[in-house]
Amino acid sequence: MQAAPSSSVGNIRSFRDLDVYAAAMEIFERTKEFPKEETYAMVDQMHRSSRSVCANSAEAWRRRRSADYFRLKLGDAEREAAETRVWIEFAYRCEYLTADVVQDLDHQYDQIVGQRVHMIANAEDWKIRE
Template sequence: MYKTHVELPVYRDAFDAAMEIFRLSKSFPKEETYSLTDQVRRSSRSVCANIAEAWRKRRTEAFFVSTLNISEAEAAETQVWLQFAVQCKYLANDTARPLYLKYDEIIAQLVHLIRNPTQWILKKK
């Protein structure tokens, strides 16, 4: 059993992906600072933040699942921003594709948690 959210494989994957997005987005044009750059960084970080929040809200299945749903949505949003970065020629497709696919894996892990929440819910003493 995991003791903290940081130990969860989905959290580690999401954190690593967010850090890669941060690194890659440093090269985006200055005029994108408060739009695409900010948006892709925020959504990628939000995946991690919501996993942490869900972990702390696992006293009830409803809170746990609801917060993981937000994390899943943020992961999908991150994929959209990656698509924009490719279309705007800020990222090469061969650079963005592995990251996009990593978010497919993250989403799959989140969906698994959402569909199987019982084992994660804290038991009442």
């Protein structure tokens, strides 16, 4: 399980410190066990949205010169995390994931969304000073 997000700018030095990779990799591993008929539906959507959280977070991090663009890309990451949570719920209701796994993944994505919301609200604190 991933650590709780840091709330301090000083603790995060790279987009890799934004705690999104563990959750995406767990989804990747868990979906290996899904039925083959879900490969091009649920599995692809879960992979795409969970990886998009990572990609949008990385892009936001590199665009910290503009607080507005930073907020925009973090908002994209937040929306992709919300979509990922929907797919996790579908996987649970289809009995592809256990309640314990869903609870863990939901907690991880709750932390990810919370961190994005905090960063959006405090975008000026994250801005690169030139």
